[in-house]
Amino acid sequence: MSSNQASPAPRRVAVVGATGAVGREMVSVLHARNFPVSEIALFASERSAGKVQDGPYGPLTLKAFDAEVVKGYDVVLLAVSGDFAKEHAKNLASAGALVIDNSSAFRYDADIPLIVPEINAAAFHEAFQAGSRLIANPNCTTAIAVVALGPLHKAFGLRRVIVSTYQATSGAGAEGMAELEEQTRNQLDGKPVTNSVFRHPIPFNLIPQIDAFQDNGYTKEEMKVTWETRKILDLPDLALSCTAVRIPTYRAHSEAITIETLQPVTPDAARAVLADAAGVKVVDDPANGAYPMPLNAAGQFDVEVGRIRSNLVFGDHGLDLFVCGDQLLKGAALNAVQIAELAL
Amino acid sequence: MSSNQASPAPRRVAVVGATGAVGREMVSVLHARNFPVSEIALFASERSAGKVQDGPYGPLTLKAFDAEVVKGYDVVLLAVSGDFAKEHAKNLASAGALVIDNSSAFRYDADIPLIVPEINAAAFHEAFQAGSRLIANPNCTTAIAVVALGPLHKAFGLRRVIVSTYQATSGAGAEGMAELEEQTRNQLDGKPVTNSVFRHPIPFNLIPQIDAFQDNGYTKEEMKVTWETRKILDLPDLALSCTAVRIPTYRAHSEAITIETLQPVTPDAARAVLADAAGVKVVDDPANGAYPMPLNAAGQFDVEVGRIRSNLVFGDHGLDLFVCGDQLLKGAALNAVQIAELAL
Numbered sequence: 001m002s003s004n005q006a007s008p009a010p011r012r013v014a015v016v017g018a019t020g021a022v023g024r025e026m027v028s029v030l031h032a033r034n035f036p037v038s039e040i041a042l043f044a045s046e047r048s049a050g051k052v053q054d055g056p057y058g059p060l061t062l063k064a065f066d067a068e069v070v071k072g073y074d075v076v077l078l079a080v081s082g083d084f085a086k087e088h089a090k091n092l093a094s095a096g097a098l099v100i101d102n103s104s105a106f107r108y109d110a111d112i113p114l115i116v117p118e119i120n121a122a123a124f125h126e127a128f129q130a131g132s133r134l135i136a137n138p139n140c141t142t143a144i145a146v147v148a149l150g151p152l153h154k155a156f157g158l159r160r161v162i163v164s165t166y167q168a169t170s171g172a173g174a175e176g177m178a179e180l181e182e183q184t185r186n187q188l189d190g191k192p193v194t195n196s197v198f199r200h201p202i203p204f205n206l207i208p209q210i211d212a213f214q215d216n217g218y219t220k221e222e223m224k225v226t227w228e229t230r231k232i233l234d235l236p237d238l239a240l241s242c243t244a245v246r247i248p249t250y251r252a253h254s255e256a257i258t259i260e261t262l263q264p265v266t267p268d269a270a271r272a273v274l275a276d277a278a279g280v281k282v283v284d285d286p287a288n289g290a291y292p293m294p295l296n297a298a299g300q301f302d303v304e305v306g307r308i309r310s311n312l313v314f315g316d317h318g319l320d321l322f323v324c325g326d327q328l329l330k331g332a333a334l335n336a337v338q339i340a341e342l343a344l
Numbered sequence: 345m346s347s348n349q350a351s352p353a354p355r356r357v358a359v360v361g362a363t364g365a366v367g368r369e370m371v372s373v374l375h376a377r378n379f380p381v382s383e384i385a386l387f388a389s390e391r392s393a394g395k396v397q398d399g400p401y402g403p404l405t406l407k408a409f410d411a412e413v414v415k416g417y418d419v420v421l422l423a424v425s426g427d428f429a430k431e432h433a434k435n436l437a438s439a440g441a442l443v444i445d446n447s448s449a450f451r452y453d454a455d456i457p458l459i460v461p462e463i464n465a466a467a468f469h470e471a472f473q474a475g476s477r478l479i480a481n482p483n484c485t486t487a488i489a490v491v492a493l494g495p496l497h498k499a500f501g502l503r504r505v506i507v508s509t510y511q512a513t514s515g516a517g518a519e520g521m522a523e524l525e526e527q528t529r530n531q532l533d534g535k536p537v538t539n540s541v542f543r544h545p546i547p548f549n550l551i552p553q554i555d556a557f558q559d560n561g562y563t564k565e566e567m568k569v570t571w572e573t574r575k576i577l578d579l580p581d582l583a584l585s586c587t588a589v590r591i592p593t594y595r596a597h598s599e600a601i602t603i604e605t606l607q608p609v610t611p612d613a614a615r616a617v618l619a620d621a622a623g624v625k626v627v628d629d630p631a632n633g634a635y636p637m638p639l640n641a642a643g644q645f646d647v648e649v650g651r652i653r654s655n656l657v658f659g660d661h662g663l664d665l666f667v668c669g670d671q672l673l674k675g676a677a678l679n680a681v682q683i684a685e686l687a688l
Contacts, residue, residue: 160657164508164600166550166589180548181532188529204524204593205639206510208600208651208666213630217611217653217664226656241656241664243600245510247591249548256508256552256587258602267561286557295549307552309561312570312585313504320561320585322552 008344010038014070014097017079018042018062019053021174022102025333026077031056033337036344043070071095075340078102079332093133098343100135100336107136107228114231116143117338118278119150123234124342135339140331141165141221141244142228144253147303147330148323151277152270153233157262159317161240163225163255167210168294170251170327172197177250184248198246207246219244252294253331254324256307260314267308270319274305279330284308292324303330352688354382358414358441361423362386362406363397365518366446369677370421375400377681380688387414415439419684422446423676437477442687444479444680451480451572458575460487461682462622463494467578468686479683484675485509485565485588486572488597491647491674492667495621496614497577501606503661505584507569507599511554512638514595514671516541521594528592542590551590563588596638597675598668600651604658611652614663618649623674628652636668647674 013030017023023042030037042053042060049064063069070076071092078085082103089106093099106112113120113127114136124135138146145163152158169176175197184203187193193201200207210221218226225242229235274280283290284306292304303325311318325331357374361367367386374381386397386404393408407413411432414420420441422429426449433450437443450456457464457471458480468479482490489507496502513520519541528547531537537545544551554565562570569586573579618624627634628650636648647669655662669675 162506162602162657164587166510166591184528185532188525188532199633200637201639205637206591206593206598207637208598208635209630209633217630217651218656239657241602241662243508243602243651243664243666245598245600245666247510247550248593249550254550254552254589256589258506258585258587286553286561289543289553291552293544293549293551295544307561307587312562313506313583318585320587322587322589 008036010036011074012039013037013075013077014041014043014073015077015079016043016065016070019044019048020079021170021177021328022332023079024055025328026079026336027055027057029329029333029337033341035337035340041073067091071097073097076100077336077340089134096133098133098135098340100137100339102137102332102336104139104224106134107138112136114138114228115339116146116150116232116335117342118147120232120234121342124339128343137332137336137339138228138232139221139224140171140327141167141253141255142225142232143331143335144303144323144325145225145255145257146229146232147277147279148257148274148305148321149229150233151273151280152259152261152319153235155269155273156265158233158235158238158259159262160260161229161238162258163240163242165242165244166247166249166254167244168249168251168253168327169202169246171210171246171253180248180250202246202248204248206248208243210244210246249294250298251327252298252324253327254292254294254322257321257323258311258313259319261317261319264316265319267310267319270308279303280305282306292322294324297324298326300326301329301334352380354380355418356383356416357381357419357421358385358387358417359421359423360387360409360414363388363392364423365514365521365672366676367423368399369672370423370680371399371401373673373677373681377685379681379684385417411435415441417441420444421680421684433478440477442477442479442684444481444683446481446676446680448483448568450478451482456480458482458572459683460490460494460576460679461686462491464576464578465686468683472687481676481680481683482572482576483565483568484515484671485511485597485599486569486576487675487679488647488667488669489569489599489601490573490576491621491623492601492618492649492665493573494577495617495624496603496605496663497579499613499617500609502577502579502582502603503606504604505573505582506602507584507586509586509588510591510593510598511588512593512595512597512671513546513590515554515590515597524592524594546590546592548592550592552587554588554590593638594642595671596641596668597671598636598638598666601665601667602655602657603663605661605663608660609663611654611663614652623647624649626650636666638668641668642670644670645673645678
């Protein structure tokens with residue numbers, strides 16, 4: 001039987017910042033999800049222009065970014081710095097392109113939607129129908145957390161959230177992952193260990209600082225989790241505290257999350273809610289050693305959720321859980337492509 | 345000027361389990377702290393007996409454990425399994441030796457003191473004067489946490505504690521550290537990565553399981569932190585929840601700790617309390633990138649405490665902090681030797 005739904009018209013898609021770790025994943029995810037593409041163009045710096053980058057669409061020649069050219073595309077995925085986004089994103093969107101920005105430049109603007117499709121697609125549709133064409137893609141740690149927190153909030157209500165993160169080096173891009181590999185090798189070989197991407201050596205170490213410190217003693221990364229979770233869940237006063245820690249892993253972020261709920265909650269009830277939640281894979285069979293781990297979550301679209309248990313601090317209104325998701329996928333590229341899919 | 349205090353009489357000291365990571369550190373710590381030793385003897389399994397082990401007291405020949413011989417020593421430091429401790433510790437103590445056991449065998453017995461000298465030395469002295477000679481050394485994660493939590497409790501009162509750990513491979517002994525090193529090298533060299541000490545491969549991964557799962561969904565390691573913190577702080581009903589996670593580091597455990605206090609607390613007041621606390625080194629200058637890290641805490645006696653900030657969840661009764669301490673030292677050998685020092 002043929003579908004009653006007409007196939008969506010193919011789109012002309014531009015990926016800007018296509019040579020970076022997130023840009024490359026955006027191209028892969030578009031292909032993996034069969035996004036209807038009539039043309040795909042990869043834009044990068046002048047330095048990279050003319051080079052050929054291989055990917056699932058075959059070898060593509062990188063083009064130097066040119067706002068006049070890019071604004072002609074239907075969908076523009078930005079994997080660029082906040083400054084670059086601030087300079088160009090609004091102009092591109094004004095020209096009619098659907099612009100999805102992975103930087104933090106616009107996430108906190110009241111009139112710009114911040115979207116995790118599994119959680120607040122409605123906010124996208126409302127804004128899109130009202131003519132908005134610039135959408136912010138959330139911080140990686142936030143996106144991974146809210147696919148679990150959103151359904152739990154809907155079912156039980158969130159009162160307090162405490163997050164401790166175990167973040168991968170991919171959060172600092174391909175250079176971060178390369179520094180982990182190279183410097184780990186140096187340490188094992190007894191050679192001097194240096195650091196340039198990270199503030200301190202990362203091999204066999206951890207660094208409890210991601211992004212700059214704010215006046216309140218939290219890092220910007222930690223406050224992003226607070227600010228963005230509030231916006232995505234539409235809970236402007238949610239009490240949420242985060243400690244963000246870089247650990248020597250490659251590309252999957254893990255998070256230990258303690259919540260206090262408004263309604264009583266049991267592990268079984270939470271598991272049932274999460275089993276039905278889009279974007280979540282419940283991995284919670286401790287007797288058999290099954291729980292979320294970077295080893296398994298890396299390269300996967302779904303966020304793994306496990307270690308679900310009644311909390312010893314908030315009694316029958318408390319839950320502890322552990323989540324793990326691919327920082328480059330749900331934390332960045334996948335979520336951006338999912339937003340583009342909402343407009344199909 | 346000469347001291348008015350007489351020097352304590354030198355003791356005959358036995359280290360049982362002397363070939364393991366903790367046993368070796370016990371010998372090093374005794375020497376580093378100038379523990380008054382008239383004789384030191386290293387006991388191990390039959391398999392190791394007769395071998396020579398080098399250390400700060402020079403080369404020493406390992407002896408096969410013999411309860412009749414060991415009970416003649418003044419101080420017996422046990423770095424052995426819980427089963428071995430259950431079989432021998434009480435007999436050795438009955439013979440008059442001060443027995444300090446690093447296993448979990450006796451930690452939860454109401455009549456056996458569980459001691460972190462900076463926090464509850466009084467409990468040791470009371471029991472020792474009443475004739476107790478068997479003392480339990482706490483779980484590593486607990487010992488490291490309570491040197492910070494104890495002074496904060498004294499000053500502000502603890503109501504709730506939420507702990508997420510970043511635990512080193514030394515928690516699984518020398519074999520754990522060796523597996524981390526060997527398997528990391530294998531992964532970098534493109535060779536197969538295996539695991540035997542840990543339940544899953546540890547290189548560039550994390551494992552949110554330490555010790556066996558309990559009926560309540562927590563691991564035994566996590567419950568040890570709850571049970572032992574309650575006992576050491578003499579707060580039998582303290583609400584404390586822990587998530588214990590193994591990460592690819594060698595020998596320093598880190599912990600992200602969120603507390604709710606009974607009295608209002610500020611970061612400055614907490615910093616002042618911790619600056620005066622024995623066994624604590626406040627490392628909290630984020631502008632200059634100074635915060636606790638395994639890179640610096642490994643090999644140190646003090647527990648580093650930093651990232652001290654007002655908490656976004658418990659308002660002016662809340663504090664977040666990050667601690668890092670050497671698992672083999674404050675988490676095991678150092679604390680055991682400090683207990684022995686209490687009896688001098």
